[in-house]
Amino acid sequence: MTEPERAVPALSARTRVVDPVTSLLPLLDAQSPLLFMRRGEGVAGLGEALRLTFRGPDRIARAAETWRRVAAAAAVDDPVRSSGSGLLAFGAFTFDERSEFESVLIVPRTIIGRRDGVSWVTEVTVAGEDGPHPTPEATALGAEFRLALQPGDVGPDRFRELVARAVERIRAGELRKVVLARDLVGHLPEGGDLRRVLVDLALGYPDTWTFAIDGHIGSSPETLVRVNHGKVSARVLAGSIARGADADADHAAALRLATSTKDLDEHRYAVQSVLDALGPHARSGISASEIPFALKLPNLWHLATNIEGTLSDGSSALDLAAALHPTAAVAGTPTGRALEVIRELEQLDRGRYGGPVGWVDAHGDGKWAVSLRSAEIDAAGDIRAYAGGGILAASDPDVELAETKLKFRPIVEAFG
Numbered sequence: 001m002t003e004p005e006r007a008v009p010a011l012s013a014r015t016r017v018v019d020p021v022t023s024l025l026p027l028l029d030a031q032s033p034l035l036f037m038r039r040g041e042g043v044a045g046l047g048e049a050l051r052l053t054f055r056g057p058d059r060i061a062r063a064a065e066t067w068r069r070v071a072a073a074a075a076v077d078d079p080v081r082s083s084g085s086g087l088l089a090f091g092a093f094t095f096d097e098r099s100e101f102e103s104v105l106i107v108p109r110t111i112i113g114r115r116d117g118v119s120w121v122t123e124v125t126v127a128g129e130d131g132p133h134p135t136p137e138a139t140a141l142g143a144e145f146r147l148a149l150q151p152g153d154v155g156p157d158r159f160r161e162l163v164a165r166a167v168e169r170i171r172a173g174e175l176r177k178v179v180l181a182r183d184l185v186g187h188l189p190e191g192g193d194l195r196r197v198l199v200d201l202a203l204g205y206p207d208t209w210t211f212a213i214d215g216h217i218g219s220s221p222e223t224l225v226r227v228n229h230g231k232v233s234a235r236v237l238a239g240s241i242a243r244g245a246d247a248d249a250d251h252a253a254a255l256r257l258a259t260s261t262k263d264l265d266e267h268r269y270a271v272q273s274v275l276d277a278l279g280p281h282a283r284s285g286i287s288a289s290e291i292p293f294a295l296k297l298p299n300l301w302h303l304a305t306n307i308e309g310t311l312s313d314g315s316s317a318l319d320l321a322a323a324l325h326p327t328a329a330v331a332g333t334p335t336g337r338a339l340e341v342i343r344e345l346e347q348l349d350r351g352r353y354g355g356p357v358g359w360v361d362a363h364g365d366g367k368w369a370v371s372l373r374s375a376e377i378d379a380a381g382d383i384r385a386y387a388g389g390g391i392l393a394a395s396d397p398d399v400e401l402a403e404t405k406l407k408f409r410p411i412v413e414a415f416g
């Protein structure tokens with residue numbers, strides 16, 4: 001059944017340069033922060049001028065189409081012309097089309113941006129409404145809190161069992177790779193200031209995308225897709241190993257990862273899925289380094305490949321997120337079979353974990369990460385965090401469990 005085209009409001013966005021903002025974090029709303037930031041630069045949002053929600057199989061493509069119409073109907077005055085200035089929508093999309101969670105695009109009333117030493121504020125007005133714009137004002141962080149996240153629906157033993165079952169099915173030839181995840185749960189104390197969690201994530205993992213969108217927060221090292229003036233880029237991650245305890249052990253770990261057939265295979269599937277999805281949108285070619293490099297994070301080494309190209313069809317960053325999701329870094333190979341196996345074995349609602357999170361502007365430029373190292377926090381304060389790993393024929397359940405512990409570290413420590 002096709003959904004009737006929804007009416008879109010006429011938005012006006014006006015951007016102005018402001019005095020340098022030293023940190024975006026104290027400006028955020030403590031309970032419903034909106035943020036997409038890396039190395040201190042990025043965008044933050046206050047209030048909501050527009051909230052669009054999507055569900056089902058075409059949720060990302062429909063969001064891209066609706067956003068195209070919102071942007072076409074909008075009046076944008078943007079003298080700053082930086083990445084993230086002007087009109088934009090933050091978005092968070094579910095991993096699975098069957099999720100109970102909503103996929104959202106949110107246009108804040110006020111957007112604060114920071115890049116290359118320039119800070120700006122964009123005020124968004126909805127035609128026919130001239131409600132007050134929230135004033136970006138730094139406020140003191142609320143009381144510190146510590147909470148211990150506990151095993152959720154897929155506890156450690158069950159996860160090991162699921163990995164073993166997945167390995168059997170891969171060895172039987174049903175599929176080549178599947179990404180299985182497990183969960184941790186907890187409860188946010190009444191009035192808990194989520195900016196405390198974001199500060200820890202941003203300080204502990206400065207080279208990752210720290211995000212907070214519609215109660216979904218995390219720090220992801222993986223760039224799903226970035227579009228800037230017709231150029232497209234992505235960073236694919238898949239294949240992981242623990243950091244070593246000292247410099248020699250650390251170097252040896254990176255070398256082990258870079259020469260591990262299992263991890264190189266796991267990585268190859270993830271890169272191929274991104275090249276296949278981007279290829280039709282960049283006819284003059286997409287370039288990817290032949291050999292992945294080892295990306296150092298505070299908790300892990302990952303195999304990483306940077307991908308670049310020039311768009312040939314005017315796709316927006318959100319169109320490309322729709323084409324790319326789910327990559328083999330979060331689903332598996334072949335995709336359809338991997339999704340079925342994930343549903344059957346995990347029986348978890350991943351929410352927006354593993355889905356695209358980021359922003360798109362009125363020109364279609366934008367930055368989207370794959371939500372990893374992340375958690376859902378609902379209105380009642382219930383928290384569910386997720387971490388997973390790519391399973392192949394050679395996977396060992398104990399090793400995979402240990403890897404998820406490392407992947408949980410950013411979010412566990414930020415809450416703890």
Ligand SMILES: C=C(O[C@H]1C=CC=C(C(=O)O)[C@@H]1O)C(=O)O
Pocket residue numbers: 179181222237238239240302328329330372373386387388389390407
């Ligand atoms: C699925 C996750 O990581 C993906 C991204 C990087 C490395 C991965 C791996 O080595 O398994 C996963 O594909 C996660 O962090 O929950």
